[in-house]
Amino acid sequence: MPKMVEEEATHEAKPRQSSLRRAVERLSSLISLSHSVKVFAVKWQLIRSRLEELSSGLASIEGAGSARNPAVSGLVRALMATLAESGDLAKRCVDLSYSGKLLMQSDLDILLAKFDRYVKNLSEIYSTGILTPVNAIVVSKPGLGASKQDMRFYVRDLLTRMKIGDTVMKKQALGSLYEVVNEDDKYVRIVVEVGGVVNALVGFLDFSEVAEIQEEAVKAVSAILRFDWCKGVLVGAGIIWPLIRVLECGSENGKEGSARCLMKLTENADNAWSVCAHGGVTALLKVCVNGNSKAELICLACGVLRNLVPVEEIKRFMVEEGAVLTFIKLSQSKVDNVQISSIEFLQSIASEDDLIRQMVIREGGIRVLVRILDPTLRISSKTRELSLHAIEKLCFSLPSCINMLVSYGFIELLLNFLRNGEVSVQELALKVAAKLCSTSEEAKRALGDAGFLPEFVRFLDAKSFEVRETAAEALSAMVLVPKNQKRFLQEDRNVGLLMRLLEPEEVNSTYKKFLLSTLMAITSCHGGRKKIVNSGHLKTLEKLAEAEVSDAKRLVRKLSTNRFRSMLSGIWHS
Structure with a gap:
């Protein structure tokens, strides 16, 4: 390039960069001014949200040295004109010097529409790849004791990157969001208060093209759900259906994260119906039936289903879908945690329900539970304890089961634990034997004959x-x-x-x-x-x-x- 042409190009680039800097400064000034506006509060809150997104996005472009892009310079020129108009409207709202409420509302609606368009244009600019993680300037996380305003600005910056960044930047922003909400409870309230963050997270749960984005979104949602007061907000934003889709179609990590979220949400019985209505019960049972599902995921699915059992209609639906047979099979798993979760579920679903107890017996569930007590098998003490509890709950209230237990060798196994088990198992075996004594004369005679x-x-x-x-x-x-x-x-x-x-x-x-x-x-x-x-x-x-x-x-x-x-x-x- 000839030297003169190069100098001219450099000369032209500087004003563009300067305009970008001025735009960022004016955005910051207008954001501050908007906090002073006491009228049309909802309108100005929406406008301020767009201003913060634009401020964060333009600051990143400036830091990346991408101001020469014609699309950027065109956006900045249009934005500067709108900012001048916005400043005038803001001052009139602060001074209450506008001519009429309806006219001002109309002006603010037009202004909001313009800023919406700029945010969209900025998103399109980002999608062209001019801003990459390599050269992007990321707003630093505020330190300990930071003001709420600084924390809010940081969350706004993360939201902007989630919305208009490339895939890598989206993942980084979601990871940073998870980090702050997991470490500092104050960020959780800010995330919920800042418009758009929760909806963005819900949207990312459908981001099936990139599994890592989906996984990071699930992690952030799970961290927010640590707080009961957040559950209603997330449910209101429509979180349940996307979580179930992740459970059905997501990556293994995504499925586990989704199940954790559903476990937290279904601690509230009001959400049980929503999970069931969106096909959650069927999806959870498929996880348990799928031979390729990892143990951790099966245990989490068990936990969610156990939370749904107290709703009678949902329990009946589970039974119709084959839940009893599914968990009898799973209780024979060689994985300790899966066995434990399956036994807990069977005990839960059959509790105080003679029809389901009889189904468990009919499907061979008691034989499986008695076999777990076999001292020659390598099974944990906790699993054996749960099996003893389950046998007591499922059988002792049904007199016809006592003879069945005797025929399966339950009495001899119980005596073995009473004589040779670990202390905790011995004490439990004693309690179970004592309760068995109270069931019938036949049980007393059988225990006496056994020694x-x-x-x-x-x-x-x-x-x-x-x-x-x-x-x-x-x-x-x-x-x-x-x-x-x-x-x-x-x-x-x-x-x-x-x-x-x-x-x-x-x-x-x-x-x-x-x-x-x-x-x-x-x-x-x-x-x-x-x-x-x-x-x-x-x-x-x-x-x-x-x-x-x-x-x-x-x-x-x-x-x-x-x-x-x-x-x-x-x-x-x-």
Whole structure:
């Protein structure tokens, strides 16, 4: 290029750059002035939103050294004229010197339409690629203790980049938005207050062409949903349907993020209907059926479905869609978390619903749950505990299930955990056995035949008070069966142990009641009465009777037959 031509080109470029700088400064000045306007507040809020987008976008173009672009210079010229007009309207609104409200409203509508057009033009300029992440100047994140105005400006800048930046810039802006809302709660309120951010996030959930954009949007939404008050805002912006589409068609990371968001949203039962209405139940079940779904995604889908179960109509729809069989199959998974989530779901959906319980049984669910208790399998203690809980909830209220459990070997497995399990599993097995005792005579006989009586006696003297009381309750139920009474009396130390455990004054009244109930039951046979009398602890029984403990008084009366009266009298008055 000849030297003279080069100098002329340089000379022409400088005014354009200067015009761009002046435009940015005038935008900033007008934004400040707009905060002073007290009339037509909604109109000026919309105008200010466009001004902030333009300010951020033009500042980035200036920093990228792209002012020579003819499209930029044309936009700046048109914008400068409109800014002069805007400044005049703003001053008239501040001074209340306009001629009429209707006319001013019309002028402001025209002004807003012009700024909308400039934002669109700026977006088109960005799409041509003149501003790239390599040379773009990014507004720095405000430091700790920054003013709300600085934080708001930063969010506005991010919104501008989300709207008019290229794909890489959009991703960076979304990542920065996630970062600030995740780190600083104050940004969450600003994000919700700044018009357009929430709607932009909803829009990016449909950005299926670039999975990373969709994933970043889901992350930002999930961070905002940490706050209950934000849920209504996002639901109002139409967030549920796009989240379900991500769950259906998004990347693996996008699906997981979407499920997390739906989990948070469905904590509110009001949103359950919206999820169901948009096909969410079907989409969630497909995730669980799909053999290619990762464990984490399946567990999240389980969690969302569990949140929907309390709505009766939705629960029925799940059953019709095959949820019961799906989760019975998943409960056989070799992945610990999937097993746990599946068992929790089955327990939840069948809770207080006999029809669904029977369906679980019919589809082989109980056999699967019992198999989880097999000590030869490599299964976590937590999974076994959940399986025990589920068996209790699903079966113990249905008498017909007890025989089924016996035939599946449940009694022997339960006894194994009572004898050899970890402490937490032992205690749970004891509670389950105690509840099983209360279901039927057949259950008591089955537990007695399996060898539970010595274990219940062993736990009577445990360190944990709760464990002692549970064992005493189970024992008092077991000895109501004559065959179990004989088993109990075969061990000479058993009666003496019960009598000794009654001695401490601080012993809880409920615990004493179960012990006395057991003693009362064995007085129905001669051998039981004799062992009580010969236990060496009759004075304890006398003290309890004198203290008006009704069960003790009944027991004393039962022992005071002709055959034992003289013996008792001699003992009590010695």
